[in-house]
Amino acid sequence: MFRRWLALAGYLQALFAAHTLSSIAAIIFVEELGIPLVVPGDVAMMFAGVRVAQGRASLLSVLLVEELATIAGAGLLFLASRRLGRPLVLRFGRYIGLSRERISQAEERIRAHEMRAVILGRLIPGLRIVTVIAAGVIGVRPAKFLPGLAIGGFFYLLAYPVL
Numbered sequence: 553m554f555r556r557w558l559a560l561a562g563y564l565q566a567l568f569a570a571h572t573l574s575s576i577a578a579i580i581f582v583e584e585l586g587i588p589l590v591v592p593g594d595v596a597m598m599f600a601g602v603r604v605a606q607g608r609a610s611l612l613s614v615l616l617v618e619e620l621a622t623i624a625g626a627g628l629l630f631l632a633s634r635r636l637g638r639p640l641v642l643r644f645g646r647y648i649g650l651s652r653e654r655i656s657q658a659e660e661r662i663r664a665h666e667m668r669a670v671i672l673g674r675l676i677p678g679l680r681i682v683t684v685i686a687a688g689v690i691g692v693r694p695a696k697f698l699p700g701l702a703i704g705g706f707f708y709l710l711a712y713p714v715l
Contacts (some may be wrong), residue, residue: 558659563592573613574604577621584625586681594677597712613707615714622705625697626684628698633688641689659690666696667703674704 568575576596583593597618603609641650662669670692675685687697 555662558705558714560590568596568599569603571602572609573617576600576614577617579627580618580621584622584629584681584684586685591599591611594712597709601713608656615709618709618713619706623702626680626705627698629681629684630688630694630701634685634691635684635688637685637689638691655690658686662686662690662692667700670697670700674701675708680708 568569579589579591579596580593583589600609600614600618604611604614615673640690641655642652645655670683670687673686676683684701
């Protein structure tokens with residue numbers, strides 16, 4: 553089993569070295585869709601930072617690709633959550649403690665600070681995907697969600713290549 557993980561790691565490293573920007577874009581896009589991956593996006597972003605430090609990629613191009621992949625993936629998850637999320641949460645939320653009253657209370661609090669809530673949620677590791685889903689379910693306006701996603705996402709993305 554350990555040999556398989558080493559083989560996978562070697563394959564991914566070679567793929568990433570040969571196609572740094574497209575690999576970053578694919579990993580971040582899929583992760584932002586809410587699909588867990590073997591290689592977390594954070595690891596890919598740090599590896600991209602190593603490539604930048606080695607002079608094999610420019611920081612500007614890495615950040616641009618990461619930002620575009622984030623907006624595309626999280627934007628699609630937001631749209632899906634807006635369309636499908638609320639009925640699912642209202643139907644099955646009681647099993648995880650989400651009553652209509654709790655959802656209404658959360659809506660009121662988030663509506664008062666839509667963009668700030670998205671920015672803050674995107675900056676906290678572990679809440680990035682949950683923030684997107686919650687914004688879609690609650691019905692955050694796209695005019696507030698997209699700038700919040702772009703700003704919060706950019707500062708989160710900036711931290712990893714710089715590390």
